[in-house]
Amino acid sequence: MQTKDRVGVFVCHCGHNIAGSVDIKTVVEAVKKIPGVAFVTDYRYMCSTPGQELVANSITEYKLTGVVMANCSPNLHERTFRNLAAKVGLNPYLLEVANIREHCSWPHWHQPEKATHKAITIIKTIVARVKQDAALYPIHSGITKRAVVIGGGIAGIQCALDIADAGYDVHVVEKSPSIGGKMVQLSETFPTLDCPQCILTPKMTDLANHGNITLHTHSEVGEVEGYVGNFNVKIVEKPRYVDMEKCTGCGDCMTNCPVHYQPAIQPKPKYSKYIDKEIIAEIEPIVSPFTGDSSAVVQVLLDINSIYNYLPEDALKFVSEKLDVPLSRVYQVASFYTAFSLTPRGRHIVKVCMGTACHAKGAPRVLDEIERRIGIRAGETSKDMRYSLETVNCLGCCALGPVVTIDETYYHADPQDVGQMFDKFEEDEK
Amino acid sequence: MKKIKTLEELKKLAAELRKKAKTSRKTISICNGTGCLALGAAAVTKAMKSEIKKRKLDVSVVAITETGCHGFCERGPLMVIRPRNIFYHNVKPEDVPEIVETTVIKGRVIDRLLYEHPHTKEKITKADDVPFYKLQTRLVFGSNEHIDPTNIDDYIRIGGYSALPKALKMGPPGIIENVSKAGLRGRGGGGFPTGRKWQGAARADGDIKYVICNADEGDPGAYMDRSISEGNPHSVIEGMIIGAYAIGANRGYIYVRQEYPLAVENYSKAIRAARKYGFLGKNIFKSGFDFDIEISRGGGAFVAGESSALFASIEGRAAVPRPKHIHATDKGLWDKPTVLNNVETWANIPIIINKGADWFASIGTEKSKGTKIFSLVGKVNNTGLVEVPMGVTLREIIYDIGGGIKNGKKFKGVQTGGPSGGVIPEKLLDLPVDFDSLSDAGSMMGSGGMIVFDEDNCxxxxxxxxxxxxxxxxxxxxxxxxxxxxxxxxxxxxxxxxxxxxxxxxxxxxxxxxxxxxxxxxxxxxxxxxxxxxxxxxxxxxxxxxxEKRCPAGVCKSLVTYEIDAEKCTGCTICARKCPVGAISGEAKKPHNIDTSKCTKCGICYDVCKFDAVVRK
The missing domain is CATH 1.20.1440.230 (NADH-ubiquinone oxidoreductase 51kDa subunit, iron-sulphur binding domain)
Structure with missing residues (x-):
């Protein structure tokens, strides 16, 4: 820490970029009053050659012990100015950047007063920081270019292979007797739906055979000490009662072993205690007869959908638990079929048939007119929850196309009669 | 209800039912198919019931049958009055008192409600003489107009379930031989020989086997399966029982799309009724054969019509297909041997058993036997369901039965086979319709959608x-x-x-x-x-x-503009009143103008103008 602080503050206009919203004069005046500030100046472009000369000369002239550059983000010019400081004999780490552009003038472009105030606050903070700065000197130390990868799942395997392929030694530490991790337990992978084993097993063999990789299965990391570039890691190998030198991996010991461990099965989630009791009361009579019957998912969801006109999330959870089907699969079914909706739908469901016969006779125009008449687009529900508008592939009434249904009633709809059709429906509704 | 155990008992019941049906002098059959319902058949039925009640006419005078689809949907609501077979179309509730007074009681025909021949302008009294019906061969679909689909007795009366005891006597190999000999091919689209499919499943190893009826009918533009399902569910069930016996299955599923709630309801009623008579359940017709059917509703997915996707859906999963290197007849539903046939295929089975394979094979072409129901829709005059023998030409279907193109427009093409099929142009109109010729033309039979396009379709x-x-x-x-x-x-x-x-x-x-x-x-x-x-x-x-950046049919909005021909425009203002966005302006009796910046190109002005003054460019 410096005994007597002489901090220099250089405020940059950045053309119009900072000066456009931050009032530089006010800033300079305010900064002058900060304790420890020995010198303040401003300049149009501090990063330009004359700007840099100004900084370098001032450091020498005013014997500055610390520098705050109030300009753009340190990402851009921190190095420029630190190199400059080093050239004139100031330890570069005693120079800091106060970002008054990206964090101040730009975001508060239309609030110049607030921007000016914020700029002053930022500079104050950085001045306080510079006063705490100590001179730093880079050191050189030898490092061992060798990596430890902890965990032999798909991420660990890929990581180890990448490092090893780049030419470095890698030690892979895996807790269980085999690498492979959770991925082998999956049935399909997104988005190609390849089987995980197909992706994984070549990588597992690659890893086992790689010259740069040492595999430690059935092992755990005991302790880690040291620092970046110089770690010491202790690997604890669990007893395996097998002479690894002689083992051929035939697997006979496994089949002949009198003790077998079942793989741990994750407990099933219990949703029912969090589910709305009213929903349970309503759907229990539908769901209960199919308890444990995974084949009933579609049928049960159809019945629930007909109660609410959509599938509430709680209902899906209840079905998952009762029918003993993973929630992900219930969601898959619920999002696959067009009959289901995952969002609430209106009191009246308007379906416009988009079948071939109806299309040929002008169904798209009917849809346009209905969208205009009720003010929502296909797939939407009106704000007052009166209508939901949907298109369907075929209503099975092809001889009369274009066909529209409102709730369960069929209408033959000409584009120019859509208005009348709704007038009549709304009258009947009353 | 007593369980029926022999063919004799069944014949006796059918005779009794026929005798009972004759006690009422008149039968009014009102079509309650979806098309007619959309056109107001429910109100007509209601009016008829109350009129008959009002006049205190009992069943000895008149009986009402609410039937499934008759097929001539364009002219709905349809009504047929028997025994004279008087055919009325476009019936309105207000016509009902007159119909009862004049036709039912006095036995006279109301000219106004009769069908008029489009060319000769002659009034046609009988349903069978209407060209639309006359040129059809309605093997599968014909029963619809005679029966109340919710009443099993109606089906038994017209000879229903009589094929079942005959088939049970034939034994599984006999049934399969008959179906093979009849040359029946799957009506769902692919046209796979049904007999060969059954043979495969019958030979497959396994104690548990399934039969499934595909009533998913995902093809947009086709609704014949719906009409059979709603109008004559027992014919499908009877076919399934026979098929199950042939391959050794004890369990069947009917997979119906939930968009067809009436089909679900009528199948459920039919299954319950069939169980009561003992056609479903244990020891059917004392043969030792057990069979029952369950309904599985589909959630609406076109791909569910693909067999392996359909199985996945019944199994309660998303309807996603799997690679088919193994046939469904070896590993289908729950990996058990399964026969999956379409509604129309199943409904053909009782006919083949009853009338014989040779008779069936005499209908149709060399490689496609029997009839096929088409959903004749689009820009054709007589839209509806049409059942014709295989081998009839497209021209006969579209022009003779369908009455040609609407509003005298020019024919452009006909689409068959749904989204998997293709469009057939005018030069191929004389193509005989069967599985192979349609495939050769780059389309396919599909489930039977036949959508006609005119010059206004792009x-x-x-x-x-x-x-x-x-x-x-x-x-x-x-x-x-x-x-x-x-x-x-x-x-x-x-x-x-x-x-x-x-x-x-x-x-x-x-x-x-x-x-x-x-x-x-x-x-x-x-x-x-x-x-x-x-x-x-x-x-x-x-x-x-x-x-040329031009849409010849004027359909593609981006390539079309609407203008008013000032010379033709009389200033009648109808276009301005009908325009939904207020893009048309002009004083009455003076030429109007379209503001192209507001115009959404909906085409309503073009449709409503009586003077052809709106021009589409």
Whole structure:
């Protein structure tokens, strides 16, 4: 820490970029009053050659012990100015950047007063920081270019292979007797739906055979000490009662072993205690007869959908638990079929048939007119929850196309009669 | 209700029912199919019931039958009064008192409600003489108008369930031999020989086997399966029992889409009724054979029509297909041998058993036997369901039965086979309709959708429509179908919006090839058909979009503008009043004007103008 602080503050206009919203004069005046500030100046472009000369000369002239550059983000010019400081004999780490552009003038472009105030606050903070700065000197130390990868799942395997392929030694530490991790337990992978084993097993063999990789299965990391570039890691190998030198991996010991461990099965989630009791009361009579019957998912969801006109999330959870089907699969079914909706739908469901016969006779125009008449687009529900508008592939009434249904009633709809059709429906509704 | 155990008991019951039916002098059969319901059949039925009650007419005078679809949906609500078979169309509730007074009580015909021959202008009294019906052969579909689908006795009265004891006597090999000899091919689309499919399942190892009826009918533009399911569910159930016995299955499923609630209801009622008579359950007709059927509702997914996806759906999973290196007849539902047939296929089985394989095989062409029901829709005068023998030409169906194109417009093409099929142009109208000739023409039989297009339909738009449909319905499992269709849709969209170049056509052809060759299931493999067939027969339309930036049919909004011809415009103001966005202005009796900046190109002005003053360019 410096005994007597002489901090220099250089405020940059950045053309119009900072000066456009931050009032530089006010800033300079305010900064002058900060304790420890020995010198303040401003300049149009501090990063330009004359700007840099100004900084370098001032450091020498005013014997500055610390520098705050109030300009753009340190990402851009921190190095420029630190190199400059080093050239004139100031330890570069005693120079800091106060970002008054990206964090101040730009975001508060239309609030110049607030921007000016914020700029002053930022500079104050950085001045306080510079006063705490100590001179730093880079050191050189030898490092061992060798990596430890902890965990032999798909991420660990890929990581180890990448490092090893780049030419470095890698030690892979895996807790269980085999690498492979959770991925082998999956049935399909997104988005190609390849089987995980197909992706994984070549990588597992690659890893086992790689010259740069040492595999430690059935092992755990005991302790880690040291620092970046110089770690010491202790690997604890669990007893395996097998002479690894002689083992051929035939697997006979496994089949002949009198003790077998079942793989741990994750407990099933219990949703029912969090589910709305009213929903349970309503759907229990539908769901209960199919308890444990995974084949009933579609049928049960159809019945629930007909109660609410959509599938509430709680209902899906209840079905998952009762029918003993993973929630992900219930969601898959619920999002696959067009009959289901995952969002609430209106009191009246308007379906416009988009079948071939109806299309040929002008169904798209009917849809346009209905969208205009009720003010929502296909797939939407009106704000007052009166209508939901949907298109369907075929209503099975092809001889009369274009066909529209409102709730369960069929209408033959000409584009120019859509208005009348709704007038009549709304009258009947009353 | 007593369980029926022998053919004799069944025959006795049928005779009794026929005798009872004759006690009422008149029967009024009112079509309550979806088409007629949309046109107000429910109100007509209600009016008829209250009129009969009001006049205190009992069942000895008149009986009402609420039937399933009669087929001539265009003219609904339909009514047939027996025994004279008087056919009334476009019946309104206010016509009902007159019908009861004049036709039912006095026995006279009301001219106004009769069908008028479009050419001779002659009034036709009998349903069978109406050209639409006269030219059909209604083997499967004909019973619809005679029975109340919710009443099993009606089905028994017309000879229903009599094929079942005969089949049980034939034994499984006998049934399969008959079905094979009849030459029945799957009506769901592929046209696989039914007998061979059953043979495969019968030979497959396993104690548990299944039969499934595919009533998912995902094809947009086809509704014949719905009409059989709603109008005559017992014919399907009887077929399934026979099929189950033939392959040794004890359990069956009917997979119905939930968009057909009436079909679900009528199948449920029919199953319950069949159980009561002992046609379903244990020891059917004392044969020692047990069988029962369960209904599984589909959640709405086109791909569920693919067999392995349908199995996944019944198993309670998302309807996603699997690779088919193993046949369903070896490993189908729950990995057990399974026979999956379409509604219409099952409904053909009792007919084959009753009338014999040779009789059935005498109908149709060399390789396609029997009849096929088509959903004749689109721009044709008589829309509805049409059942014709295989081998009838498209021209006969569209012009003779369908009465030609609406409003005297020019025929452009007919689409068969749903999204997996193609569009057939005018030059191929004399093509005999069977499985093989349609495939050769680049389309397919499919489940029987037949959508007629006229000069006002744009073929590029139709190709875009089907591609968009399939893109949305792709299950997303395999990349060629998921990504390829999305890409193909973009290309077609570019063409319809005027950004097409010559390169786009090359790209389309390459995409079609790639998707067809590398997709996992038939949805993807057949998805390029609509594009390929329109490219093959209507390339000039693609070129007009690309080279001249013009949509010849005036469908593609980006390439069309609407203008008013000042000379023709009389200033009647109808267009201005009908315009939903207020883009048309002008004083009464003076020519109007369209503000193109406001115009959304909805085309309503074009439709409503009586003077052809609105011009589409």
């Amino acid at each position: 073929m590029v738009d139709i190709a875009k429509y089907f591609t968009g449909f399939l893109k949305d319905e792709s299950c997303g499992q395999c990349t060629p179908c998921r990504e390829g269709l999305a890409q193909m849709f973009e290309v077609l969209n570019d063409i319809t919006e005027g950004r097409g170049t010559e390169k786009h056509l090359e790209m389309l052809e390459e995409l079609c090839w790639g998707i067809a060759e590398t997709s996992l299931c038939q949805l993807g493999a057949s998805a390029p058909n609509p594009v390929l067939s329109t490219l093959r027969y209507f390339k000039d339309e693609y070129e007009a979009h690309i080279k």
